[in-house]
Amino acid sequence: xxxxxxxxxxxxxxxxxxxxxxxxxxxxxxxxxxxxxxxxxxxxxxxxxxxxxxxxxxxxxxxxxxxxxxxxxxxxxxxxxxxxxxxxxxxxxxxxxxxxxxxxxxxxxxxxxxxxxxxxxxxxxxxxxxxxxxxxxxxxxxxxxxxxxxxxxxxxxxxxxxxxxxxxxxxxxxxxxxxxxxxxxxxxxxxxxxxxxxxxxxxxxxxxxxxxxxxxxxxxxxxxxxxxxxxxxxxxxxxxxxxxxxxxxxxx
Amino acid sequence: xxxxxxxxxxxxxxxxxxxxxxxxxxxxxxxxxxxxxxxxxxxxxxxxxxxxxxxxxxxxxxxxxxxxxxxxxxxxxxxxxxxxxxxxxxxxxxxxxxxxxxxxxxxxxxxxxxxxxxxxxxxxxxxxxxxxxxxxxxxxxxxxxxxxxxxxxxxxxxxxxxxxxxxxxxxxxxxxxxxxxxxxxxxxxxxxxxxxxxxxxxxxxxxxxxxxxxxxxxxxxxxxxxxxxxxxxxxxxxxxxx
Numbered sequence: 001x002x003x004x005x006x007x008x009x010x011x012x013x014x015x016x017x018x019x020x021x022x023x024x025x026x027x028x029x030x031x032x033x034x035x036x037x038x039x040x041x042x043x044x045x046x047x048x049x050x051x052x053x054x055x056x057x058x059x060x061x062x063x064x065x066x067x068x069x070x071x072x073x074x075x076x077x078x079x080x081x082x083x084x085x086x087x088x089x090x091x092x093x094x095x096x097x098x099x100x101x102x103x104x105x106x107x108x109x110x111x112x113x114x115x116x117x118x119x120x121x122x123x124x125x126x127x128x129x130x131x132x133x134x135x136x137x138x139x140x141x142x143x144x145x146x147x148x149x150x151x152x153x154x155x156x157x158x159x160x161x162x163x164x165x166x167x168x169x170x171x172x173x174x175x176x177x178x179x180x181x182x183x184x185x186x187x188x189x190x191x192x193x194x195x196x197x198x199x200x201x202x203x204x205x206x207x208x209x210x211x212x213x214x215x216x217x218x219x220x221x222x223x224x225x226x227x228x229x230x231x232x233x234x235x236x237x238x239x240x241x242x243x244x245x246x247x248x249x250x251x252x
Numbered sequence: 253x254x255x256x257x258x259x260x261x262x263x264x265x266x267x268x269x270x271x272x273x274x275x276x277x278x279x280x281x282x283x284x285x286x287x288x289x290x291x292x293x294x295x296x297x298x299x300x301x302x303x304x305x306x307x308x309x310x311x312x313x314x315x316x317x318x319x320x321x322x323x324x325x326x327x328x329x330x331x332x333x334x335x336x337x338x339x340x341x342x343x344x345x346x347x348x349x350x351x352x353x354x355x356x357x358x359x360x361x362x363x364x365x366x367x368x369x370x371x372x373x374x375x376x377x378x379x380x381x382x383x384x385x386x387x388x389x390x391x392x393x394x395x396x397x398x399x400x401x402x403x404x405x406x407x408x409x410x411x412x413x414x415x416x417x418x419x420x421x422x423x424x425x426x427x428x429x430x431x432x433x434x435x436x437x438x439x440x441x442x443x444x445x446x447x448x449x450x451x452x453x454x455x456x457x458x459x460x461x462x463x464x465x466x467x468x469x470x471x472x473x474x475x476x477x478x479x480x481x482x483x484x485x486x487x488x489x490x491x492x493x494x
Contacts, residue, residue, distance in 0.1 A: 044329070047336025055424045062428040067294070075299035079314065129295065129439065131423050133327060134312055135287035136297035137439055211424045245328020251424030252335060 034161065034177065038230040038238030039248045052249040059251070060179045064210035067127045072193060073138035076130070078200030083169045083220060096204040101150070101188070105164070105225035108155030115204055118188060121145040121153075126185055128210035130217065133250070140201075142208050143191030147224075148182045156226055164225040164233060165207050167218050174218050174239045175230060175248070176209065185210050188221065213250035215241065254480040255393065262357070263479055265348040268340060273453070275337035279330040280450060286311045286327050290447060294438030303444060338418065345411060361395060362404050368397040406456050410449060417446035 030036050035053035039045070091098050096115055103111040125143040151163065163181040166173040180186055187208040189197055197203035202219030209216045230238045238248035258266070288306035289296070296302065298315060309319035311326065352358045364373070377398045387396070395403070419425045420433040420442035436442045464472045475481040 044332035044336050047332060047339055050339045051335055055422075059424045059428040062424075064423065064427045065430045065433075071294060073295050073297075073300075075297075077297040077299050077314075129423075131439065132287075132297075133283075133331060134314065135283070135443060136289075136314075137295045138297050139295050211427045213423065245332070247332060252422035 037247075037249045038162075038175070038236070039242045044247075048247050048249065051247075051252055055249075055251045056177075056179060059211065062211075064126075064128050064185050067129070067139050069127065069141070071139050072127060072141055076138040076140050076201070077136060078198070079132070079214075080200075080219075083167075085168065088168055088220065092199065099204055099222075101205060101221060102223045103150060103154045103226075104223070105227050106157040106160050107151075107226050108157070109153070111150070111154050113150065115190060118145055118150070118190060118205070121149045123190070124187070125191075126187065126208075126210065128185065128208070130210075130214050132214045133246075141193050142187055142189045143194075144187035144189035144208065146184055147186045147188055147207065148184070150188060150224065151181065151226070154224075154226070157228075159228045160226040161228050162226075162230055162238070164223075164227060164230075165218055165221055166223040166225075168220040168222050172218060172240060173234060174207075174216055174241070175227075175233070176212075176216070180209060180211065183211070211251060213252075215246065216250050254482060256479060257393075257475040257481040258479050259355075259357070260479060261348065261351050261355075263476055265344050266476055268344040269348075272337045272341040272344065273457070275333055276341065277450065277454070279334040279337070282311075282326050282330040283334065284447070285309070285323050286325065287315060288317065289315065290444045291440035292437065292444060293440055296440040296443075338415070341411075342415065345407075349407075358404075362400050362407075364397045364400045373397050374401060402456065402459075406453070410453050410456065414446060414449040414453065417442045417449060421446065 027036075030049065030053055035056055036049050037052040040049040040052070099115050101111075101113045101118065103113070123143060123145050125141055127139060127141045129137050129139045131137045147163070160178065162175045162177055164173060164175040176186070185208075189202070189206045189208045190204065191197055192201055192203075197206060202217070205221045206219045207217060207221050225233075227233060230236060234240065235243060237243075241248055241250075284306070285308055288308045288310060289298070289302040290304055290306075291300065292303045305317070307317060309322045310317055311321065311323040313321045315321075352362075367373070374397055377396055381398075416432060417436065420436055421439065426433045426439070433439055433442055436445060471482060
């Protein structure tokens, strides 16, 4: 072996060793600071983790773009009809007076809130864009109470890391980390464009999450659960999305 | 007798870029068929008039292009692979870009040499191609002015723009850096530009492959794999031209 190839071999070895050590250290740091998503393993785990970690480091406190009233879409697209379930129809016939938002899990005071209870909380509005992973989008005004108001009333335990939220459609459930759960633009939405939230757009109650794609803004929300780990919930991957091949984190 | 042609850095980053680009192209087109309509401005959906619409069968029942929704819906893994390949592309570009600035690859091999930086020099080289003149001896071991300009355009214009317009489709990125989407004319404009930039890269790819096929596909491919090329041939005499 001549001098040149020996040097090359040693250099390559050092670089490889540094790379493996660096990756190991990066993984430990990422885990410690909560930068690994619940679905951050598997074939696409590296990409999901890089996207989630990078966006968490850069965008944690940033606000989604808000638009002037003149940019509200004249014809927003509802995408899906209301769930045809008998349970939903019964609630709808009663003007949703019987609709309850259950708050449970790692909270001091479990709650069961009616829509009137939610309306009595500080209500705010935002004019933000709904962005679908298919590529289309629209802008609307969303009126509701920030999710943080409800979480504060329930009293979160200090080690809560995720808020799970469920639709009246049992197969649809999601979760978000605390950066999104406590974000001022994360709304429990009751109204849209100065009226009640239409059923086609998720009425009577939709969780709006304007910094992530539309599929995280679950319609017909009935339950919030505070937890410190997603491992024991459902598929253990943070949401129903991985069941359909979709990412838990949808900031991109 | 072989002569050195491409450094290990150029070869490795070249093939990593090929892998990333292939994955991005296939998954990107796969995502497009879930909504093959393009708009200009901030918003766009099926209730709005598109800038243009591709006459393709779709993978979602939100759009009926007259084909029905016949294509299988593959957006889940397509999105995951698209972003994973984008990360590979970004890391590869960073390694290649920083190393090439430091080791002089850009300066030495890609910036057109003095005296060749004019439009006339480019037109002259195009004329040479059109006349199918064999390369001159000083070109055999390096890139000519058209190659240099094409490679620099891809590296410093098309790839940065396609990454920028792609990031401008991320709602979280836009929250942190609204300027980068607003300056493009809005979210849907960014999506349309992302689509056209893809075709600009595909055009480069097609020409790149065609030129390699003309100049000797296997010898050029071998050079990009092993780093070595056959010694430059002695320029043929004019009467030997085909």
